[in-house]
Amino acid sequence: MIDLRSDTVTRPTAAMLEAMVSAPVGDDVWGDDPTANAFQARLAEQTGKEASLLFPSGTQSNLVALMAHCERGDEYIVGQNAHTYRYEGGGAAVLGSIQPQPIEHAEDGSLPLEKIAAAVKADDFHFARTRLLALENTIGGKVLPAEYVKEATDLARQFGLATHLDGARLFNAVVATGSSLKQLCQPFDSVSLCFSKGLGTPMGSALVGSQELIDRARRWRKMVGGGMRQSGIIAAACQYALDHHVDDLAHDHRRAARLARGLAVLPGIEVLSQATNMVFARIPYEHVQPLAAWLKEQGILIELLYATRFVVHRDIDDADIDEVLAVMDSYFRQY
Numbered sequence: 001m002i003d004l005r006s007d008t009v010t011r012p013t014a015a016m017l018e019a020m021v022s023a024p025v026g027d028d029v030w031g032d033d034p035t036a037n038a039f040q041a042r043l044a045e046q047t048g049k050e051a052s053l054l055f056p057s058g059t060q061s062n063l064v065a066l067m068a069h070c071e072r073g074d075e076y077i078v079g080q081n082a083h084t085y086r087y088e089g090g091g092a093a094v095l096g097s098i099q100p101q102p103i104e105h106a107e108d109g110s111l112p113l114e115k116i117a118a119a120v121k122a123d124d125f126h127f128a129r130t131r132l133l134a135l136e137n138t139i140g141g142k143v144l145p146a147e148y149v150k151e152a153t154d155l156a157r158q159f160g161l162a163t164h165l166d167g168a169r170l171f172n173a174v175v176a177t178g179s180s181l182k183q184l185c186q187p188f189d190s191v192s193l194c195f196s197k198g199l200g201t202p203m204g205s206a207l208v209g210s211q212e213l214i215d216r217a218r219r220w221r222k223m224v225g226g227g228m229r230q231s232g233i234i235a236a237a238c239q240y241a242l243d244h245h246v247d248d249l250a251h252d253h254r255r256a257a258r259l260a261r262g263l264a265v266l267p268g269i270e271v272l273s274q275a276t277n278m279v280f281a282r283i284p285y286e287h288v289q290p291l292a293a294w295l296k297e298q299g300i301l302i303e304l305l306y307a308t309r310f311v312v313h314r315d316i317d318d319a320d321i322d323e324v325l326a327v328m329d330s331y332f333r334q335y
């Protein structure tokens with residue numbers, strides 16, 4: 001199978017599994033898993049924050065971040081297509097009693113400053129208390145411009161809001177821009193990072209922020225069932241990915257660009273965007289289902305959820321890109 005549905009489908013390598021198996025472990029709920037502790041210390045250092053905390057998933061890391069920033073009756077400003085708002089089961093509202101205030105994205109995935117400003121509520125008991133601005137980088141594969149991030153987070157601070165970044169794919173932004181992880185995290189009070197996407201671990205995300213925020217987050221993590229025991233096994237995979245897989249994301253970006261170029265010359269398909277490891281394309285409505293079925297017959301999986309999306313990742317090589325283009329070409333040739 002050539003699986004382009006998401007970069008979450010990446011499998012751990014033999015070397016990563018070896019690192020997991022040989023990691024010294026303890027009981028992290030008691031705070032004595034040495035591998036988890038070392039990983040969290042290193043990640044805090046590398047992101048320029050005081051502390052970090054390991055989570056089984058990015059959904060939980062984001063949820064706990066929102067709950068650590070906001071109280072019952074608070075609201076957070078977020079994009080309509082943001083993962084925390086759209087793809088996390090409404091957890092902030094359901095479990096945190098936090099009201100989302102979604103706003104429309106600009107074409108580049110950013111939230112226009114004037115819309116953010118207009119969404120902040122006055123201090124009046126009619127309104128939920130606006131407490132937090134949450135951005136996402138990368139979003140739809142696109143890297144948020146650094147200048148924009150600075151302006152948006154400065155604006156949030158002027159209104160007294162905290163700032164959170166869903167950086168599930170922030171390492172893609174690191175590799176695409178050449179900025180350091182620290183530079184990209186600096187404007188935010190907290191950042192959630194995923195290791196199970198393009199970095200290839202079987203699970204694992206982390207939240208970084210001030211010691212005070214992480215202390216609050218640890219309590220919420222326990223409450224939502226994320227207190228893990230020998231979590232060093234997961235931390236070892238994340239550590240391995242940090243050491244060995246970050247630079248490889250450049251191959252994904254190069255291959256995604258090549259896939260986009262190849263798709264663009266096919267009849268019947270319009271490439272809408274390609275950025276970092278993702279390609280979005282428009283296919284005439286009547287072709288979407290038959291094309292997906294045809295691709296599946298040839299062992300190729302794509303995501304049709306909200307646009308035709310092709311995600312390139314470390315388990316996809318150059319020959320796979322050639323094959324996808326050849327199979328797509330053979331489909332459109334029939335018409």
Ligand SMILES: *Cc1c(COP(=O)(O)O)cnc(C)c1O
Pocket residue numbers: 056057058059060062083084136166168169194196197205
């Ligand atoms: C994948 C992802 C997450 C977290 O997802 P999990 O599957 O829960 O780890 C959060 N935000 C974005 C943008 C993501 O792509």
